[in-house]
Amino acid sequence: MPFSLRxxxxxxxxxxxxxxxxxxxxxxxxxxxxxxLVLRALLCGASPGEVARRLTGDHPxxxxxxxxxxxxxLLTALRRAGLVMP
Incomplete structure (x- = not known):
């Protein structure tokens, strides 16, 4: 599911x-x-799971x-604040 800023x-x-x-x-x-990093990856089409795996590679x-x-x-907070869609 793609994400975008409102x-x-x-x-x-x-x-x-x-x-x-x-x-x-x-x-x-x-x-x-x-x-x-998380938000940019999500906005570029990465799934939340893909972003999480990327983070574990950066932080052993x-x-x-x-x-x-x-x-x-983070995604929940951004959604509740009405900053990202969907």
Missing amino acids: GDVSAAHSTDGLVLLDERAGRYWQLNATAT GLSVEQADRDVAD
């Missing part, structure tokens, strides 16, 4: 990751480097189960 959400690079602006609500969201001490939960938690 049309009224702007993204800008920062020194630590990515800043999302919800223009409708006037709220900013700061993503760290790992959350930025991270289990697949924890990476799955972390990706799911």
Whole structure:
């Protein structure tokens, strides 16, 4: 399932990751480097499971189960904030 930023959400690079602006609500969201990597991969068509596996390759001490939960938690937070679709 492809993901996209909602049309009224702007993204800008920062020194630590990515800043999302919800223009409708006037709220900013700061993503760290790992959350930025996750969001970019999802926006490029990777599945949450693929992103989790990529994270475990980048962080050898991270289990697949924890990476799955972390990706799911981020995606849930972005959805609840109304930043991403679907």
